[in-house]
Amino acid sequence: MIPAAIGPDTASPGEQELFRRFRDDPATEGWTVLHSFNxxxxxxxxxxxxxxxxxxxxxxxxxxxxxxxxRVSREADGRWRLGNDPLTTRSPFKQAEDNMYSLLRVLRERRRAEADAVIAWAAVAFTHVDFREPAVEWNEWEVIDNRDLRRASIGELVTRVLAKARACLPHKAIEGVPSRRECDVIVAALRPAFEVAQPAARRRDEAAAELLSYTEEQYAALDGMSRNPRVVFEGPAGTGKTLLALEAARRASAEGERVLLVCFNRLLGAWISEQAKELTGVTAGTLHTHMLRAAGAVQPQAATEAWFRDELPDLAVSALLEQDGGGTYDRLVVDEAQDLLRDTYLDFLDLRLAGGLSSGRWTFFGDFERQALFDAANVSLDEFLAARSSIPVYALRANCRNTPRIARWVTMLSELTPAYAAVRRPDGGPAPRVRYFTGADDEAQEVQAVLAELYAAGAEGRDIVLLSPVRDCVAKRLPSPWKDRLQPYGQDRGRNLIGYATVQAFKGLEAPIVLVTDITEVHGDRARSLFYTATTRPTEQLHVFADAVLRDEILDLMDRFNAEEPHA
Structure with missing residues (x-):
């Protein structure tokens, strides 16, 4: 599809429907469809x-x-009435035909050979009525109407029209014409480089708007569970849990409630805090930051994981009991809840919420099977639910973040079961790529080569994030000029600076282009969870750098997945 996403100014519901059909129909693979061609x-x-x-x-x-x-009609005087539009003497069929000849004129001026080779025709799609009116001014097969669209795919319907057109033009009835190369030349002549080489900022804005629109479809989940004071939303990566958590906080804020919105990891906490800062009555950030505030404590310089896991919650709970600071919030929203199911954390949240976790109003969002990376939880979801009666669990299974190619690849290599029920994004962009390295220097060379390719293609540093399961990652070993363009993710980054982080630190976030580095194992629960979390972060492109010893294991996973697919 050119453009890849339908513009927000497209008011026609018929054009919106056909755009989706052309984009999603397997029968149109290999075609180019130009929308709204001036x-x-x-x-x-x-x-x-x-x-x-x-x-x-x-x-x-x-x-x-x-x-x-x-409603479509033609009056006795030959004028057409289309819905509530004014009467017109111009037939929709004449309109389509004039557009075709205008297009051919442009093409002949630019590419005479391809224009002479192509079989060109015009048709009219009446998307909301059954149009079966006989006339000598058009052929019946030049019409695609509502009945056709109910019975066949758009690819089948267009193929039918062009097959009939080919039969009307025996002098052009050459099999295989136009060829794929001729089609590419035609597309390049009609819609040349300025759309293909779209500026990175515009591409990023369009992708962000597209992602938001697909995530907003998930808001129906909040609507459906709105009568429940306590609910758990569970789903794999990419199903929109973080944006749903923000929306839940926004809705509670609009109702005048005091809301506590928390998560575990620091980078995600900073992001949700920034997103929620305009919401009245919402306190957002990491749970540990909130506990530090509640306890009036200062983080020790050499604070250990045990201090955050056990001592800090005890300090915060004691402070609340002494100050009678319990029940401060009317609503609790927890993102990445799988990391916060720990007795000490739950005790603190129970005190903070009016009515506590048993009777208060709360909403938990989490991936309770694959993304528990911090080893902080000591309570399973089943144990948590068993201690509280009648807590509904809503399963989110539609992927809103990744392209279908990335979602399928992640399902395959991380052995995600069950797989995503649907992938909302259109299938655009390159397929995920794996590069195998034979040592630290070789990996550094491979990463530099990919970064150079991305920059040459117009990507900016802020589009790219390098993720690694280890702190001593390849990003820290790249030579100039790349080492001067890299800095830890979360610091203030200019447009040409590339961020890097551990997979654990980046959990819950996303980026247009993700390079997953330093992969030395893919089997075992821990390795599989890290790999799955890392590879579900990109919205556009995924590049994986794996040790060459994993080549056979990765190929085996691919073969096994393809063999097990029902439609394979």
Whole structure:
């Protein structure tokens, strides 16, 4: 699809529906579909616009005019009435045909050979009515109507139109024309480089808007569980849990509630704190930061994990009891809850929430199977639920973050069971890539090569994050000029600085392009969880750097997955 996402200014529900159909239909693989193609040098008017231009190898080119009106008629005087629009003498079929000839004129001026080779035709799609009106001014097969769309895919319908057109033009009925190369040339002539080489900032903004729109579809989960004062939302990475947690906090804030929104790791805590700072009555950040505040304590310079896990919660609970500071919040929202299911943490949260965890209002979001990386929890979800009666658990299974290629790859290599029920994103961008290294120096060379490719393709440093399961990572060993462009994620980064972090620290966050480095094992619960968490972070591209000794294991996982797929 060009453009890859439908613009927010597209008001026609018919165009919106057909855009989704063209994008998602397996039968259109290998086609190029141009949406909203402007024709400033139109043959019959000042300028025009073709709703869709389909360029299909071996079939031809189709200009498709879309009419989404719920009523279509032609008066006795020959004028057309489309919905509530004013009467017009211009037939939708004539409109589509003029667009086709205008398009061919442009193509002949730029690429005569390909223009002469392509079979071009025009058709009209009436997306909301059953249009079966006989006439001598158009062929029945030049119509795609609501009944057709209910019975067949858009790929099948367009193929049918172009096959009929080919039969009408025996002098052009050459098998395999236009070829894939000719189609590529046609697309390049009609919509050249400025859209392909889209600026990184615009690409990033569009991707962010797209991600948000798919996550907002998940808000229905909050709507469906809104009557429950206490609920657990569980789901694998990429199902929108963090944004749903923010939305739950926003809704509670709008109702005048005092809200505590917490998570475990520092980088995610900083992010949700920034996102929630405009919400009235919402306190957001890490649980440990909140406990430090409640206890009035200062973190020791040499604080250990045991201090955060046991001593700090005791200090915070004691301070609350002494100050009668319990029940401060009306609503508790916990993100990445699998890391906070620990007796000492739960005791503190129980005191902080009005009514406590048994009777208060709270919402937990977590991936309780794969992303418990901090070894902080000592209470399973089942144990937590068993201690409290009638707590509903809502399963989130639709991936909103990753492209289908990345989601399928992650499912395959991390052995995710059950797999995602759906992937909301369109399938764009490159497939995940694995590069194998034979030592530290070799890995550094491989990482530098990929970074150079990304920069050459227009990526900016802020688009890229390097993640490693170990602190002594390859990012710290890269030579100049790359070492000057790298800094720990979370620091203030300019557009040309690349962030790096451990997988554990980056959990709950995402980035357009992720390089997962220093992979030396993929089997075992711990290694599999780290690998799964790291590879589910990217929204656009995934690059993995694995020790060469893992090549056979990774290929074996791929083969096993492909063999087990029902449709394989």
């Amino acid at each position: 024709l400033p040098r139109h043959i019959s008017q000042m300028r025009g616009e073709a709703d869709f231009v389909v360029i299909a190898p071996g079939l031809g080119m189709l200009c498709l005019e879309v009419k989404a009106h719920r």
